[in-house]
Amino acid sequence: MKKIEAIIRKSKFDDVKDALHQIDVNFFSYWDVTGVGNEKEGHVYRGVSYSTSDIQRRFLSIVVSDPILDRTVEAILKTAFTGIVGDGKIFVSNIEEAYRIRTKEKGSESLK
């Protein structure tokens, strides 16, 4: 089992979510994050222009069984892409064990 953590543009979230549903990844969590990166965002406040590298993005945490990993990563790479600096990153790491609380199933059974 693998955990995929993806940081993507908020504007691409709906597309990514649809793409994940299409390859039957129906269970994941997400939240809004602020981070720093190579991009800078311009702002104006009471006549003062300033730019900040504090950028808002959406963070997705997806746990999948090994055979689905490549498809999932590909789906995110494809749908979250714009080609402009700031498209985000994907991290993959190992998951030791997973349980479904309701049925007490464990391993990849619990991810279905």
Place this chain on the structure above:
Amino acid sequence: MDNTLFTVNNVWLMICTALVFLMHLGFSLLEIGLTRQKNTINILFKNVFILSIGLVLYALVGFNLMYPGSFIGGVLPDHFFSLFGLSMPENGLTAEYANGGYTYWTDFLFQGMFAATAATIVSGAVAERIKLGSFMIFTIIYVGIIYPITGSWKWGGGWLNDLGFYDFAGSTLVHSVGGWAALVAVWLLGARIGKFKKDGTIGAIPGHNIPLATTGVFILWIGWFGFNGGSVLSADPGKTSLVLVTTCLAAASGGLSAFLVTLFKYKQYDLSMFLNGVLGGLVGITAGADMMSVTDAIVIGSIAGTLIVLGVGFIDRLKLDDPVGAIAVHLICGIWGTLAVGIFGEMSGWGQLGKQAIGIVAVGAFCITASFTIISILKKFVGIRVSEEEEQDGLDIHEHGMDAYPDFRLNQH
């Protein structure tokens, strides 16, 4: 006329002017409450712009255009060359000016506060996707020229007034005028991304701050004390108190009926529909607030509340995306309120109902034509819709470079 009475009347009208001013705050809060966090600055910007430009335009041209005094054939104001700016008539500050009701200055400011309302109605319907520049151009033409022209037909003593059409405080002349433009604008603009899904289902895009929307409705409600109460055009004790009673009862019964119909139809206690119902009741009573009995007001309000629930669903099914329900509230209930003058109260009768219908159709045809022309030209030459990326990220960050709540990390979707 007794000078004391003149002063009292004038003070009442100035208080009402302040109350109508407050309605702009109410509309702003309602509108941001029922839309998403990422477009808040954009909506507030539009609302501040509408009021500011509305007052200036009303001084430059609107007031004279709306109250020309005399007409050619009941339609065209007959003094094109003295149309611009405010010019105090000789008796403008004396009791002679308006039967001791108010001074020329009060007259201007009270009517000026009304004028901007028509564009505010449009603002809610086109929220979250319209290009700011195009909206501002539209507002300038609509508030500066179109609103005063239709207003002059009735309140300025034009042909609808001669016909016997009745619109006490503007169900048609203010609310429908805004509502028709909202309908045309929403149609030409298209729906927000995510409102109508590919499979044909209707998506819900919930507002981000229901407490603000509720505050907005309460402020609008009290603002209506001035909108209708001031339209008596004096502090006449009997009339003003009657108008306040009918206004409040229609608002209350509008809200109640909207919430009950929603409960029956969708099995939910839906606050947003309750709020829209209150506004529907207020718009509905506005055309005949001084003509109705207590029972009439409650019936008119209840029907308006029901129309809101059916109207919002109907507009969704037409694939028109109206984020705040402005078309149902201001157009549908505006039409209903205008017709209600011919059905209930002191003026009711088939003849009056016919006259009311003529007024609705004439104003509707003029407003649809005008707004269609303006918005189509804008669409062709400047574009009226923001880019997809801007719509997804929110108009605040692109058009204004600002976050409405920079220190909060609430859910932005």
